[in-house]
Amino acid sequence: MAPLLGSVREAVGDVPALLALARDLGRTAPRPGEGSTARLWELLASVTAVDVAAGRVLEPHLDAVAILSQASALVPDAADAAWGVFAAEGPGMRLEAVVDGAGAYFLNGSKPWCSLAAQLDGAVVTAHVARGGGGSAGPTAGTTPGTESGGRAAFAVSLNAPGVSCDTPQWTSRGLREIPSGTVHFDGVSAIPVGGTGWYFQRPGFTWGGMGVAACWFGGAVAVARDFSSALAAAADKGREPDQIALAHLGETDRIITSLSGYLARTAERIDSGGLSGSGAWSEALRVRGTVSAAVERVQALVAQNLGPGPLAFNEAYGKRMADLSLYIRQHHAMRDDAQLGALTLKGDRSW
Structure with a gap:
């Protein structure tokens, strides 16, 4: 993973280079539902944690490769x-x-x-x-x-x-x-x-792909959380210890990231075991995407409130990440998706 992420860092902002990386990864990356879904989502999250736009390039390419494989479609030179x-x-x-x-x-x-x-x-x-x-x-x-x-x-x-x-x-x-x-x-x-x-x-992979996008959102949230932790540590090194509000917000951020990581890992295991290939797959996709989207927005709000306008104005990497991630999660349909989930829940599609 480390050499790959180093290559992603070098390619930030260079779309042809990012597409070349995506082509290479498409030949070897795990595909959802084939036993290594957690590894696939870790790959997507890790790349997005380096650069949100890089994840946005990689995810649809890997999704398309998986779709072609699921359909056994014969497309000449697809791998290239x-x-x-x-x-x-x-x-x-x-x-x-x-x-x-x-x-x-x-x-x-x-x-x-x-x-x-x-x-x-x-x-x-x-x-x-x-x-x-x-x-x-x-x-x-x-x-x-x-x-x-x-x-x-x-x-x-x-x-x-x-x-x-x-x-x-x-x-x-x-x-x-x-x-x-x-x-x-x-x-x-x-x-x-x-x-x-x-x-x-109607294929199971449709919902799996939607959850793969959420794994990218999660990676963006991890990067923002790391920005927050690093900023507090750097300030402490200069004699400015974080106050209780900053520590409380960092603690909440840690709870969010840890909870999401566990949730995504368990969901990936359910996909690989065949537990998310039936009628409940769409409900779970809505849960995953809604939970991750809300968590990302909460992490962004916590970090932005604590770090203030300075890094947004003067830190290119942080400002880019926050802007990229804010737009990326708008792929989630917010309350409309919750309304769909509510309708399915009312029909009994729930575990509680």
Whole structure:
């Protein structure tokens, strides 16, 4: 792990270098559900603890590699490509998959929130499939609620193919500045089916991937906690001992980090033992993501209150980390995800 993290430190801010590291790791990194999920999450957390943006580069690549493996999809040169996963939907945008008489699929339309699309080689994308258009994508496994046609399916697509164009967004946020997320347009782009209609969302790996993102958030929180501890220790070395408020907040931070570490480790064990592959997997994903997201925000608040404006204004690494992490955890849907969890809890999907 140490040589890898050293390489990540050297590549901070250099997206091509980070993508090269992601490609290398994708060949050897554990995949969720195959016996070493805890190691995978430790890898994601450790990289993100070095640099949040580096974790944001690595996570979708490893997720895409896992998706292709879960579907047994035959994608030429997949191991040599830098991958993304584009599954977001947006108002006024729709990506559709059409199949020709020979069973080949083509994508038409637009996809929002496509991070690093202009620098990636390929992506796993979700698209709406016309009803009855299962074709070579395999048997229909069900539809996604709310779609207007036959549901959504996943496809592997080359982002260098004719017909692909990427918008360059005006990324005004200080957070994740090296990873802008724009819109990608597809005009008759050849695509390889990855599972059947509905498979992408119904597979156990969908929830496992969502928890992998939470492992990245956790790594960011660990880094912020280390910033806090180091700052207090440095001040003490100069004769300024921390007061009881600072010590209490450091103690709370320690409780949060320790609790999250144990929770993620236990959850990873449940995944590998087969305990999170059924109907309860989605509830647990919501619990994990909600718990980690809330904890990250609490750690950030504790540290920011204690360290004040100084490091935010003058410490580049700390300021970048706080901005990157604040934007990254907004992938969590906050109370809307809690509402989903509450509905499942009301139906009896709980352990208490």
